[in-house]
Amino acid sequence: MPGALLGTDHIIAFLLHHFYLLYASLILFSAAELITGLCLMAGFLTRAAALVSIGLSVVLMLTFGWQGATCIDEWTMAACNLAIGATLMLGGSGAFSLDSALLARKPALAERGWFRWISGALPLPMRSGIFQKFALAVFAATVIFNVATYNYYRGSVVTPFHGGPVSPSEHHLSLTDGVVLPSGAVRFHAYLDGGTPAAPLDVMRAALKSHDGSVLELWDGTALSHLPASAISNEFAYDRFAPGQFGLRAQMGAMATIKLPAISAAATIGNHRPAKLELRTVNGKAFNIAVSAE
Known part of the structure; x- marks a missing residue:
């Protein structure tokens, strides 16, 4: 797809x-x-x-x-x-x-x-x-x-060779619709639209950050690997986002709305004006999305 x-x-x-x-x-x-x-x-x-x-x-x-x-x-x-x-x-x-x-x-x-x-x-x-x-x-x-x-x-015809509009080797996450709920939970839509289908993507860390870069809320690999089934609404019954052994795991083409539950009261939008959610993968690559209050 x-x-x-x-x-x-x-x-x-x-x-x-x-x-x-x-x-x-x-x-x-x-x-x-x-x-x-x-x-x-x-x-x-x-x-x-x-x-x-x-x-x-x-x-x-x-x-x-x-x-x-x-x-x-x-x-x-x-x-x-x-x-x-x-x-x-x-x-x-x-x-x-x-x-x-x-x-x-x-x-x-x-x-x-x-x-x-x-x-x-x-x-x-x-x-x-x-x-x-x-x-x-x-x-x-x-x-x-x-x-x-x-x-x-x-490429290689009128432009130099390139890896293509979608990388066949490096995973890529498209993140949209990021919101911070009144409870402090964060909801967003994720689409794994790049990379090899031969291996899944592993998200090892999610962090809600303020405008100055300070971390307001952190979900480590343990928290992500224990997300309840109700927190992930997959759009397809085939390639899916799901809790893995070391974090959040996704297969190529997976698309889902994900809700990260509040761990502390620090992430309320009124007090700290969080600016973005950052997802970091097992290979250290980061994907960001701006978030706002619902």
Whole structure:
């Protein structure tokens, strides 16, 4: 979900909130890949299968390009498959395809426009000049989409190489909606939107600080590891925030509203005007959010 392009992250989030749709979509997507692949290998309805293959490739490239070694192979295969699909859509299938065998068995199909559009046994029903322009447009669209998405994810085209809009190695927390409740408890929304899914993020320390940097309230690893279940409201049933052995633990893509209970009376907003909440991870990286009274 983090780093997915053109709003596809919202689609993924919607599916994660509706398991029955997620389950159905996984089956349908896998079935589409299987059927399309079989049609392309056999040369059956080649152009229609190639067009579906292009659509599948575009979806994969928009959703799987950012996670480094975990998913860059998916992006690479999809980028190659996009070019292959475009080529087969234009050129059709070979003499030993099922499309050609079907045409040999039923020559009348050559006069059917729909057959020429969706199979690969015959050239597309276009004049030579129009086909040339169409082929160049498909070629340009394929190259631009492949190169532009790679440049966005990793650079090396018109910009230097970079780690991507979302780091595939270093965890990153986006913190929003920070408030200090009248009781002194702190509530905030956290989203682990960067880093490797191969390892969780561990928050070892949370501190509520005033404008001058003095600590008003401190939750150490022991306090975070003993947060009650009611203090963490996860948005997804899969990757989650949860108390860990040494603090607060989160899996890649986890999103939750978290409430840190007041330990002392020092954090009331009226007396000390706290300015920010700081979360510090096991590797010493700090993430901050401004907080205000509810």
